Amino acid sequence: xxxxxxxxxxxxxxxxxxxxxxxxxxxxxxxxxxxxxxxxxxxxxxxxxxxxxxxxxxxxxxxxxxxxxxxxxxxxxxxxxxxxxxxxxxxxxxxxxxxxxxxxxxxxxxxxxxxxxxxxxxxxxxxxxxxxxxxxxxxxxxxxxxxxxxxxxxxxxxxxxxxxxxxxxxxxxxxxxxxxxxxxxxxxxxxxxxxxxxxxxxxxxxxxxxxxxxxxxxxxxxxxxxxxxxxxxxxxxxxxxxxxxxxxxxxxxxxxxxxxxxxx
Numbered sequence: 001x002x003x004x005x006x007x008x009x010x011x012x013x014x015x016x017x018x019x020x021x022x023x024x025x026x027x028x029x030x031x032x033x034x035x036x037x038x039x040x041x042x043x044x045x046x047x048x049x050x051x052x053x054x055x056x057x058x059x060x061x062x063x064x065x066x067x068x069x070x071x072x073x074x075x076x077x078x079x080x081x082x083x084x085x086x087x088x089x090x091x092x093x094x095x096x097x098x099x100x101x102x103x104x105x106x107x108x109x110x111x112x113x114x115x116x117x118x119x120x121x122x123x124x125x126x127x128x129x130x131x132x133x134x135x136x137x138x139x140x141x142x143x144x145x146x147x148x149x150x151x152x153x154x155x156x157x158x159x160x161x162x163x164x165x166x167x168x169x170x171x172x173x174x175x176x177x178x179x180x181x182x183x184x185x186x187x188x189x190x191x192x193x194x195x196x197x198x199x200x201x202x203x204x205x206x207x208x209x210x211x212x213x214x215x216x217x218x219x220x221x222x223x224x225x226x227x228x229x230x231x232x233x234x235x236x237x238x239x240x241x242x243x244x245x246x247x248x249x250x251x252x253x254x255x256x257x258x259x260x261x262x263x264x
Contacts, residue, residue, distance in 0.1 A: 001025065001027065001030060001107075001250070001251055002244075002245060002247070002248045002250050002251070003030065003243065003244050003245070003248045003249070003251065004214065004215050004216070004242065004243045004248040005023060005215065005240070005241070005242045005243075006215050006216035006220075006240075007022075007219075007240040007241075007259070008219050008220055008223050008239060008261075009021065009223075009236065009237065009238035009239075009261055009263055009264075010223050010227060010236070010237045010238075011236055011264065012196055012226075012227060012230070012234030012235050012237050013231075013232060013233055013234045014234075014235060014236055016045060017045070017236045017238075017263050017264065018037030018038070018044040018045040018048055018100075019034070019035070019036050019037070019048065019194045019196070019236040019237075019238035019263070020035045020036075020045070020048040020049050020051070020260075020263065021033065021034040021035070021052065021192070021238055021239075021240050021260075022052045022055070022240075022258065022260040022261060023240060023242075023259050024055075024059045024060065024063075024257060024258035024259070025251055025256070025257055026063045026064075026065035026066070026253060026255070026256050026257075027251075027252060027253060028063075028065045028066040028108060029059075029063045029065065029066050029067055029070075029108045030106070030107040030242075031056070031059045031063075031104070031105070031106050032104065032105040032106075032107075032190065032192055032240050032242065033051070033052055033056070033102070033103070033104040033105075033192075033240075034102070034103050034104075034193070034194065034238060034239070034240055035047070035048035035049075035051040035052055035100045035101060035102045035103075036048060036100060036118065036120045036194040036196075036236070036238070037049075037098065037099070037100045038098075038099040038100060038101070038163075038166060039098065039099060043098050044100055045098075045263075046085075046098045047099055047167060047168045048100040048102075050084050050085055050088070050100075051078075051081040051085070051102045052260060053260075054077060054081035054084060055077050055078075055081065055104055056258045056260060058080070059256065059258070060256045063256055065256070066108055067106060067108060070108050070111075070113040070181070071113050071115075071178060071181070073106060074104050074114065074115040074176070074178070075176055075178060077104070078102055078104060078117065078167070078176045079174075079176065081102065081167055082167040082168060082174045085097060085098060085100070085168035086168060088168070096168075096169060097168040097169060097170070098169075099167065099168040099169030099170070100118070100166060100167050100168060101116075101118025101119055101163065101166055101167075102118065102167055103115075103116035103117075103118075103120045103121065103122050103134065104116070105122060105190060105192065107184065110183055111181045111182065111183050111184065112181065112182045112183075112190065113179070114134075114178070114179045115176045115177060115178045116134050116137075116176070116177055116179075117166055117167055117174060117175065117176050117177065118136075118137050118163050118165055118166045118167075119136035119163050120192065120194050120195065121134050121136070121191075121192070121193050121195075121198050122134045122190065122191070122192055123191040123193070123198075123203075123206060124182065124188060124190055125188065125189040125190075125191065125206070125207050125210055125211070126185060126188050126189075128211055129207060130203045130206070130207060131182075131188075132179075132182065133203070134179070135177075136163070137163055137165035137177070138162060138164060139162045139163075139164060142164070184244045184245075185245070186245025186246050186247065187243070187244070187245050187247070188243070188244045188245065189215065189241065189242065189243050189244075190244065191206065191239060191241050192239060192240040192241075193238065193239040193240075194235070194236060194237065194238045194239070195235060196226060196235030196236045196237040197222065197223065197226055197237050197238060199230075199235070200225070200226045200229040200230055201222065201225075201226070206222070214243075215241040215242065215243045216241075218241065219239050222239065223237050223239065238261075240261075
C-alpha cells in the first residue's frame with residue numbers, strides 16, 4: 001500500500017491530555033483510530049487508552065494480512081472496547097465510568113470503512129473539498145439538524161461539548177454509527193481529529209491546509225494554529241492524517257506494524 005501518514009497531539013490548556021491515537025498496518029490493510037477521553041475526575045484517559053489498545057490488539061490478531069469483514073471488525077472491536085471500559089474500577093460517587101469518544105477507519109482493497117461514537121470526527125478530503133464528514137453525536141448537532149441554530153453558531157456554542165453518545169460514561173448510552181464503504185482515489189486525504197483540532201476551523205480551512213502542504217506539515221500547522229486561536233482555553237488537540245495513493249511512500253511489511261501516539 002502507498003500512503004503518507006502523520007499523527008500529532010498537544011495538551012493545550014488542560015491539566016491532562018486525555019486524547020489518544022494510533023495506526024497499524026499490514027501489506028493489505030491500514031487501521032486508523034482516535035479517541036478523546038472525557039471527564040478529568042473520571043480519568044477519561046483510561047477509557048481513551050483502552051479503546052486504542054483494543055483496536056490495535058484486535059488488528060494484530062485478525063489482520064493476517066487482511067481483515068475478513070472490515071465493517072464487522074470495526075463494529076465488534078468498538079463494542080468490545082466499550083465493554084472493557086464498563087468493567088474498569090470506578091467510583092460511584094464520582095458519577096460513573098470513564099468515557100471516551102472513538103472514531104476508527106479501516107482501509108482495505110482500496111476502500112475506506114469506518115464507524116464512530118461521539119464528536120471526534122473523520123473527514124475525507126478530495127479535489128479541494130470535503131467529500132465526507134461524520135456527524136457529531138452531540139446536543140448542539142441535533143439543534144443544527146433541527147434548524148434551531150446554524151452550523152456557524154454551533155462552532156462557538158457553550159454547550160458544543162455536550163455529547164450524547166460515547167464508550168463507557170455515566171450511563172450506558174453507547175452505540176456505533178457505521179458508514180458506507182467508499183472507494184479511495186489517489187490524492188485523497190483522511191483526517192481523524194478530536195474536537196480540539198477541528199473546532200477552531202472551517203471545512204475550507206482544513207481543505208486548504210492539506211492541499212497546500214504534505215500531511216505532516218499540514219497537521220502540525222493545524223495543531224499549532226488551533227492552540228493560537230483558542231489561546232488560554234484550548235482543549236487537547238489531536239489528529240491523525242493520511243494521504244492515499246500511488247504517489248506516496250510504499251509501506252511493505254512481513255508482519256503487522258503498529259504506532260501508538262506517545263502522549264506527553
